[in-house]
Amino acid sequence: MLVFGGTGDLALHKLLPALYHLHRDGRLHADVRILALARSSHSRESYQALAERHCRAQVARADFTNEAWASFSARLDYFAMDAAQSADFGRLAKRLGRDDERVRVYYLATAPSLFEDIAAHLANAGLAGPAARIVLEKPIGHSLESARAINAAIGAVFDEARVFRIDHYLGKETVQNLMALRFANALFEPVWRAGHIDHVQISVCETLGVENRGGYYDKAGAMRDMIQNHLLQLLCLVAMEAPVRFDAEAVRNEKVKILEALKPISGLDVQDKTVRGQYTAGKIGGQDVPAYYFEKNVDNDSDTETFVAVQVEIDNWRWAGVPFYLRTGKRLAKKASEILIQFKPVPHRLFNGGEANQLLIRLQPEERISLQLMAKNPGKGMHLKPVELDLNLANAFNQQRRWDAYERLLLDVIEGDSTLFMRRDEVEAAWQWVDPILQGWHQHYQSPRPYPAGSDGPEQLQHLLERHGRHWAE
Numbered sequence: 001m002l003v004f005g006g007t008g009d010l011a012l013h014k015l016l017p018a019l020y021h022l023h024r025d026g027r028l029h030a031d032v033r034i035l036a037l038a039r040s041s042h043s044r045e046s047y048q049a050l051a052e053r054h055c056r057a058q059v060a061r062a063d064f065t066n067e068a069w070a071s072f073s074a075r076l077d078y079f080a081m082d083a084a085q086s087a088d089f090g091r092l093a094k095r096l097g098r099d100d101e102r103v104r105v106y107y108l109a110t111a112p113s114l115f116e117d118i119a120a121h122l123a124n125a126g127l128a129g130p131a132a133r134i135v136l137e138k139p140i141g142h143s144l145e146s147a148r149a150i151n152a153a154i155g156a157v158f159d160e161a162r163v164f165r166i167d168h169y170l171g172k173e174t175v176q177n178l179m180a181l182r183f184a185n186a187l188f189e190p191v192w193r194a195g196h197i198d199h200v201q202i203s204v205c206e207t208l209g210v211e212n213r214g215g216y217y218d219k220a221g222a223m224r225d226m227i228q229n230h231l232l233q234l235l236c237l238v239a240m241e242a243p244v245r246f247d248a249e250a251v252r253n254e255k256v257k258i259l260e261a262l263k264p265i266s267g268l269d270v271q272d273k274t275v276r277g278q279y280t281a282g283k284i285g286g287q288d289v290p291a292y293y294f295e296k297n298v299d300n301d302s303d304t305e306t307f308v309a310v311q312v313e314i315d316n317w318r319w320a321g322v323p324f325y326l327r328t329g330k331r332l333a334k335k336a337s338e339i340l341i342q343f344k345p346v347p348h349r350l351f352n353g354g355e356a357n358q359l360l361i362r363l364q365p366e367e368r369i370s371l372q373l374m375a376k377n378p379g380k381g382m383h384l385k386p387v388e389l390d391l392n393l394a395n396a397f398n399q400q401r402r403w404d405a406y407e408r409l410l411l412d413v414i415e416g417d418s419t420l421f422m423r424r425d426e427v428e429a430a431w432q433w434v435d436p437i438l439q440g441w442h443q444h445y446q447s448p449r450p451y452p453a454g455s456d457g458p459e460q461l462q463h464l465l466e467r468h469g470r471h472w473a474e
Helices: 009-024 044-058 066-073 086-096 112-124 144-155 173-183 214-239 248-261 269-273 405-415 424-443 460-466
Strands: 002-004 034-038 076-080 104-108 132-137 163-166 197-205 274-280 282-284 287-289 307-312 324-329 336-343 358-364 368-376 384-392 449-452
Touching: 009 034, 009 044, 009 066, 009 405, 044 066, 044 076, 086 112, 104 112, 104 405, 112 132, 112 144, 132 144, 144 424, 163 405, 163 424, 173 214, 173 358, 173 368, 197 214, 214 248, 214 307, 214 324, 214 336, 214 424, 248 424, 269 274, 269 307, 269 424, 274 324, 274 424, 274 460, 307 460, 324 460
Parallel strands: 002 034, 002 104, 034 076, 104 132, 132 163, 197 324, 274 449
Antiparallel strands: 197 336, 274 307, 282 287, 307 324, 336 358, 358 368, 368 384
16 A cells, blocks of 8 residues: 555544554455655654654554554555656656556545646556556545546546545444445335425534645635535435445445436525535634634635535435535534434324424434434323434444544455445536536625634524524534
């Protein structure tokens, strides 16, 4: 496994700790070797020391042992090169030697602007043989046009079966349990449709700001960074039909059908069906935090959105008339990623009390699935209140340690299983829906609405649901 961008945050904070855990758990074949690639002039020993420092910080103390690290670091090496320079790939080819039978995984933990060049340089250096695979981090481009250009450049070197477009949300245990919940249990299938579901909410809320990603984020914004990939992928898993079998092509075929069925939002529709926001100064956890435009590497007059909410409709038989509400934002009051399925109320209310009839699938901070039902309060009379049937995944399976999403996805890449990765037409279908929203914001001068850090988002967020008699889940 060759990791381009081997000294970056993704490699040091996510990829190497995930590979260490796989090694420690005996999941890596004895012949697996890891070569980090970056411009910094490290020796093998100095890079191993850098990697150890970060892994110690990321891995739980009980899971990090000197013995396990010593055997893992024996797999780990470093090669200084510039991914933009074709001559450096000639040096890399000499280092690796000629071996078309050996599986080589090229993990591009770099800026997307380098994807096309790296693929071409690998081909020119004779490093893209039939056993080679390539892993691309999101975002794949910044528009439909740029995504098509990247996909074409990658596709000219690697056939589609050897391209792994990673979305780490698809590696989360609860996301995969969503498929198990839907397709392995007869209970929900009869009611998983417009006749019984009032609406769906998909929320990914963060308390963090842009941290060290200001330069990237100010060009991307929440729509490109989160909606186009993470939230649309979650929507697909909620809404897709059952695949004929559980394999990569069958699953991804059904997801593409959902993306192609999304009702377009364009022109003045963006004013009614989207909310765009940007955080101002406020408090998170009792600490003062600056406004977005004062963050590092962010323009002081930036109009980049740090919050987006969208009302989405799916034009097919199962979901016609059911709105899906997506929201994501930074510097919000609480960190939570969850999917709420709100079932329709009973046709005639007999008892006093509120309404529940909700299925809540929580991805973080904890992974759990709960079904809210109405039950009678003890004592006289029929006074009802919501109660939960609760499945805590960690407790249910007596997990010693929860797998990180990257562990599962890296192992899938090594084993050549692309079920949880995005196909080329998936990426392009998502951009085809997102592009008109971005254009509508630009054409109609829809600047981001301010919201204080530590709040739930812009005031306009509530209107998106309240005008239809609904409200966001707390």
